[in-house]
Amino acid sequence: LKDALIGMDLVIIPAGVPHKHGLTKDDLFNINVGIVKTLCEAIAKCCPKAIVNVLSNPVNSTVLITAEVFKRVGTYDPKRLLGVTMLDVVRANMFVAEVLGVDLRYVDVPIIGGHVGITILPLLSQIKPPCSFTLKRSEYPSSTILTS
Incomplete structure (x- = not known):
């Protein structure tokens, strides 16, 4: 070493x-x-x-x-x-791309906070491309991608 x-x-x-x-x-x-x-x-x-x-x-x-x-x-x-916590960003990007039905290459979800569970916070209001989520859409079952 x-x-x-x-x-x-x-x-x-x-x-x-x-x-x-x-x-x-x-x-x-x-x-x-x-x-x-x-x-x-x-x-x-x-x-x-x-x-x-x-x-x-x-x-x-x-x-x-x-x-x-x-x-x-x-x-x-x-x-x-x-x-470096890039893995969390990749997971959030995958979730949002799947929910929105858009190409993953064009999605960017800023993440703040901790690494897992309730400490991780995707800034949904800052997503690129700009979009909005209904309550039902934000409760998408694949949200476990963000905390697995």
Whole structure:
């Protein structure tokens, strides 16, 4: 790991295990946080000035863990730490394209908030192309796409 990190200006962390049947969210959290923590400890030693891009789920938590590791060793720079949650945008785009019956390539749904459940918020009023939803349409059964 040390040899791979020395001199890096950018480190992307997609490491972690996917959610599997029988694995609780707590199990997933503990496994992925352990992996991210170990990687970040090495990054702090080998390339403390690198931009770090965290993709490991749950991103909202793993970014915070990363920040705490860097703070503890004195290398934290909020301008060099990023978290990517593009998967949530892709899911929302798929849902809206299906509901509206339009080509997915032309749909953009901004997402704010957390990564799952009630913490994730698609900004339906900001969808491109502009559209509106009836109450019945916004309760489309595939809305589980947004929280799976």
